[in-house]
Amino acid sequence: MSQSGLVATADGQAVMGEVMDSTPASATPAKKPRIRDAEATKARILDAAKKEFAKNGLGGARVDVIAEKARANKRMIYHYFESKEGLFQTVLENAYVDIRTAELKLNLDHLEPREALERLVRFTWEYYQKNPEFITLVNSENLHRAKHLKKSEVIKVYSRKFVSMVTTILERGVSTGVFRQGIDPVQLNITIAAIGYYYLTNRFTGSIVFERDLMAKEALEERLRFNIDTILRLVSV
Amino acid sequence: MSQSGLVATADGQAVMGEVMDSTPASATPAKKPRIRDAEATKARILDAAKKEFAKNGLGGARVDVIAEKARANKRMIYHYFESKEGLFQTVLENAYVDIRTAELKLNLDHLEPREALERLVRFTWEYYQKNPEFITLVNSENLHRAKHLKKSEVIKVYSRKFVSMVTTILERGVSTGVFRQGIDPVQLNITIAAIGYYYLTNRFTGSIVFERDLMAKEALEERLRFNIDTILRLVSV
Amino acid sequence: MSQSGLVATADGQAVMGEVMDSTPASATPAKKPRIRDAEATKARILDAAKKEFAKNGLGGARVDVIAEKARANKRMIYHYFESKEGLFQTVLENAYVDIRTAELKLNLDHLEPREALERLVRFTWEYYQKNPEFITLVNSENLHRAKHLKKSEVIKVYSRKFVSMVTTILERGVSTGVFRQGIDPVQLNITIAAIGYYYLTNRFTGSIVFERDLMAKEALEERLRFNIDTILRLVSV
C-alpha cells in the first residue's frame, strides 16, 4: 500500500514542490527574494500554511511550524493575517479560487458534450491528486461548519461561473440528443466531485477496509475509468 | 439553511443515542449515576468521546470535556483506555463495527437484485444522516493516515463480509440478466458510499458554493433519488 | 562499563533477598502463596517497596508500581502502612536494622585489632555492593532531612551498639600497641563508610569523570585493597 498518500507525491511535496518555499519562482511567486519583501514573505507564509493546514487540519496546525517553514517571524503572520484563523481563511479562499480558475480554463464549451464531461471528470480527479491539500482543507473547513468560507465573497462569484459551466454542457448535450433531460447540474457536479474526492480522502481507511492498495498506479487508472463510465451512464439517454 | 448540520439532530445528539447499543438505557442518562459500575462508566465515556471526537476531530477533542460529559473522572479515561488515542481507536472501531453490523442485518440476499441495491443506497444514505459521527470519525482517521484502524483486527473480518454481500447481489443480478457483467464490487461499494458521504460531509461548504440549503428536507429527498438513479444506471445492462 | 550498577546483583534482587530478615520466609519467594496471608502480603509489599524506593527515590517511587510488583492491591499498602511515607519509613528502618544486625554478627571482638578493622572495611564494602538499595534509601532519606529516621526509636539502640563495637576495637589496638591513641571512633566509622559508599553511590558519574569503568571486577578489588590500606595507615602508630 502506498504509504505516501496521494499518488506522485512521494513525500507529499514532490507535486506540491512547485509551490515550495525553496523555489523562489513558483505558484505563489516571490519575485525578488530580498530580505525585506512584503509580498514574498506573505507568499512564503501562505505556502507554508497551506501545507501545515493540509497535513494537520486547522486545529492540529501549529503557528510556530508555519513560521519556521516560511522562514518568517511568527509576528509576521499576525501582521499580515491577523490570526491563525485569518490565515486559514486566506489559504482556504486561495485554494477555492485556484481550483475554480483551473476549471474555467478548461474551455469545455468548445468540446462535444460527452467529451466535455469526460474531461471534467478527468480534470477533477487529477486536480485532487495533484493538490491533495485542497481536500484536507475543505474537510477541515466542514468540521468547522464553513465558518471561514461564509465570510468570503469572492467564492460565490467563482462558484456561479462553475455551476453555469456544467449547466451549459448539459444543455448542449440535451439539444444534440446525447444527454437525457432533467438532470440537475448541481447534483451532477456534486456527484462528479464525490466519486473522486471520497476515494482519495478515504484512501487510508479504504485501503484497509478493502484490503487493496487504493493508491497503486493501476488502481488509480481503474478508478478514473470507472468514474468516467459512471458519469456518462448517468447522463446518457 | 439549516445551521445544525445533519437533519433531525437538533443538537447533533438526539438521533445518535439509538446506535449506542452498549448502553442499555439510552446514551447519556445512567440510571444509577456514577456509583461503581465499571461497564456503565466505560459506556458513558465512549458515548461522550464519540460525540466530542465527531465534533472536533481527534486533535480538537478535549479529554476534560469528554470526562465531564461522561460524568466521569478524567482518570477513568486513562484507566480504561490508556490514552486519548486509545480512546479514539476504540470509538472508531465501534463505529465501524456498528455500521458493518447494521449493513449485514439488511438481509439483502432475499431481495430482487435491483431492489437490493436500492435498499443499500438508501440504507447508506440514511445511516450517514442518523450517525453523523461516523463520517467525521472516518475523516479524522484519514487525516492521521489510518494509524488507529491499522491496529484493529476485527475491522477486516467485518469488511470482508460486507464486500461479499455486494458481490453476491451483483452476481445474482448478472445471472437474472438485469445487471451487466464485469462490475467491480469494490468500485461499486466505494461509489455508493461516495455519493452520500461527500454530499453530507461537505454540506457546509457545499451549501455556500451551490448557494442552496443542501440539508433542507426536499434537498435530501432529491439527493437520495438522484443517488439511487445513479447506481441503478451504473449497473444496468 | 557495567550497565547494571552494583556488582553481583544482576537484577538487583538476587542477593538482596538473603538479608531481608524481617520477612521470616525470605524476601520474594512466598513459600505458601495462599490467598489470605497477612504476613506474606506485608512482606511482599516491603520487598517491592524497597526495590522501587531504591530505584527511584521516595519522590520518584510509584505506589501503583509497588502494589503491582508485590502482587497486592494498592489498598493493602494503605491498610498496613498508612501512607507512602509510612511505607518508606518502614523500609528504611528495616534497612538500617539489617545492616546493623549484620555488623554485630561479625564478632570482631575475638579478632586481632588490625584484622578486625580490615574485616569491617571489607564487610562494609561488600554489604554496600550486595545491598545497593541501602545506599539509595539513605541518600533519599537525607534529601528529606532524615524526617523519617527521626521518628524511629529502634535505630538509636542499634547505632549505639555499632559505635561501641568500633570503640572496643580501637581500645584493644591501643592497648596492644598497634594503634595510635586519640582516634575518634565516630570519625573512623564515618571514614570507613565514606570510602566505600562514595565510590559506589557515584559509580555512574565517577565512571564518566574518571573515564574508567569503576564497576569492573578488578576495579572493585583494587578499590577494596586501597580502602583497607587507607584505614590501616590511618590508625597505625
Add this chain to the structure above:
Amino acid sequence: MSQSGLVATADGQAVMGEVMDSTPASATPAKKPRIRDAEATKARILDAAKKEFAKNGLGGARVDVIAEKARANKRMIYHYFESKEGLFQTVLENAYVDIRTAELKLNLDHLEPREALERLVRFTWEYYQKNPEFITLVNSENLHRAKHLKKSEVIKVYSRKFVSMVTTILERGVSTGVFRQGIDPVQLNITIAAIGYYYLTNRFTGSIVFERDLMAKEALEERLRFNIDTILRLVSV
C-alpha cells in the same frame, strides 16, 4: 543539632542566598528586572533551577516552582532549555564546570606537595559546604545513572585536567621523597572527595545515628583536621 543542614545555612539558603531571587543585588543580578533581557532571564532560571533541583532532586523538583522563583514565565524554561531534563542537564554541567574551574584555579603546582594536598582536601571540604547543591545534584544524577552527564562533552575535558593536577602533585611528592610510590591518583581523588562528601551528604541521618550534631562548628573543624590527617597518612612514606 543544626536542623538546617549545611553550616551557616539557617534556612538552607543563607549561604546560597547570595544568588537568591529575593535578593535583587545578587550573584545573578537582574538589573532591569524581567524586561527583555534574555541572558538575565536565562541566568535567573538556571539559578532557581539549581536550588530547586538541589532541594528536591530531579524528580521532586517542580517546573512551576522554578519558574516562579526565577520570576520567569514557565514557557521561557522550555524556550531556553527544551525540557525539565534539558534544564537539569545544563544545571548539572554548570555545577561540574564550576567546581573543576575552581579547583584548577588553586594553583597547587607551586606549593610543596604535602601543602598542596592539604589545600586540596581543605578546598574540597569547603567547596561542598559553600555549594551544597553540588552534592545533591550529583546524587540525583547518579540515581538516574548519569544519563545527562553522559551527553556532556565539556565535562570530560575538565575532568582530565583535574586528574592530571593530582597526578602532578603525587609525582612531585615522590621525587622529593615525601610521598611513597605507586599511589593511584584516581583512587586518591576519590578518597579525598569521599571523606568530605559522605560526611556532608549524610549529615542528617548521620547526626541521628551517631547522636551528635555533625554540622556544629567544632564538629566541622574536627572533621576537616581528621580528613587532612587521613590523606597525609595515606600518601606519606
Add this chain to the structure above:
DNA sequence: AATGAATGAGTGTTCATTCAT
C-alpha cells in the same frame, strides 16, 4: 483480608498571541 472503581489536585508541556525593540 482483599479488591477494583473512583477522585482532585497537580505535572510537564504546548499553544496562540502580544510586547519591546
Add this chain to the structure above:
DNA sequence: AATGAATGAACACTCATTCAT
C-alpha cells in the same frame, strides 16, 4: 518591515489516596 522575548491559559496525562463492596 522585521524580530526574539515574553505570557497565560490550556493540554494530555499522572499521582497518592479513598470509597464501596
